[in-house]
Amino acid sequence: MATKIDDDMIEYVSILAKLELEGEARAQARSDMEKMIEFADMLNEIDTEDTDPAVQVIDMENVFRDDTVTNGDNREDMLANAPAKKNGQYMVPRTF
């Protein structure tokens, strides 16, 4: 069954994702979201009545590191990915 994304939901998701969706972009987002949910809805076709929830597909536990510093100063490499930077810091839209 196709899921409808109503205006309230679009508004709510855009607040959470800090996106401003207007006009064409809003219509596009609505259609994309509906398609995504429809895709995920396929899972509902499977009977999981007797299946335990799986948190992970890898069968491991207790994978630890020792508390030893292994990383040096990688600042230049790290900041190479930043669209904007200043004084060794990432520059982002004003938050407060």
Next chain:
Amino acid sequence: MKNYETVIGLEVHVELATKTKIFCGCSTSFGGDPNTHTCPVCTGMPGSLPVLNKKVVDHAIAVGLAANCEINRSCRFDRKNYFYPDNPQDYQISQLYEPICQNGHVDIDVDGKRKSIRIHEIHMEEDAGKLIHDEAENMSLVDYNRAGVPLIEIVSEPDMRSAEEVIAYLQKLRTIIRYLGASDCKLQEGSMRADVNLSVREAGTEKLGTRTEMKNLNSFKAIARAISNERQRQIDIIEAGGRVIQETRRWDDTKEESFSMRSKEDAQDYRYFPDPDLPGIFISREWIDEIKASEPEFKDEKKRRYVSQYGIPEEDADIITDSKHMADIFEETARLCGQPKKAANWLMVDTIRILKELSKEPEDITFAPENLAKLIKLTEAGTINSSVAKEVFEKVFADNIDPEKYVKENGLAQENDESALREAVQKVIDDNPKSVADYRGGKEKAIGFLVGQTMKAMQGKANPGIVTGLLKELL
């Protein structure tokens, strides 16, 4: 006006004293230039994989045991999703569904009464980065050095009823955690942070009122002020016929008021789900036993022992054992000089006074017990008098000097030789006929002045007992 009861629960974040971050090998040390302690893991680069620091689990288990919690034999991490630039992964790795510790309690003493504060749970999580505002650019700048630093969050039940109880609870947690060496728990520096959940209800009623969560509390005093202010704010709303709104508020300690942090932009829906990158944790009985076996002697036990073993007053023992560091200094000093009461006195009086003057904590003491022990021995042997001892102690405290060497090098040894002192005393008697006449005329107090004059003549190094004896003899 009706009688209201304040109901308080606390969420306490504690930064763990590990060398590296929770999921990567980046250093947690303070003071590095921005972003010099970062890597693809703690900045949330695609494809990077977190690997848990075992020490974090050790600390969490130790704190849980000390707070009488059940340790969950199996636990795991969950992702708490939110978008904010201090959080580079767009989710914080935390624990919601299976926290490491649950159902504990710590006991607090307020007004001579013991009360148990229940702990709902303790979970492990990672800290966020730091944002600063750049006026020139009208942008925000982000430093991820703190992102991924390990935290535990200790969530209490709403069992506290006053600011005094809240502070006693925080002090208790702080003492336990410092004794364990799991964190330095400094409120001012943010290595211990307390969020206060507070509601009020009519005294005698059971149903909890609507609560608010108060953030940005950086000292015990700020916590006390915020509690009294928020209690009154909620009572005023209710008395005016209004309803308290459940929200997060930010305390401004200089303005002494709080502000709502609610806004459209703060809408939250964390959509927690188990983190598929991190395998589950199984905590064996052996692991728990091993941590239990390495537990230190905690404050309450140590305090009782000091009173019985060293015969020092309970109040002194209480203050000394507030800090494990100070307690260690006390015991080592007492062992070295064999004078526990003297050792306690130097810590209780002079050390605490100097710490207060410098706005420091007992954890900041840097002098060696050997040097305090030597100072006590020098005083007991009569090598230096008490005023010189105080002067030397200032040096011990500040520079950890060796008192024996210092006294020798600076010629501070007390003059105990009667014949040498006799000369000085005679001179003072000759120079001060009026005081001598006063004393002989029955003014006993005049001898104090003469002792003082002799001490002065001897640059403070005379043995005051011998001087007094000589004066009485010669007069």
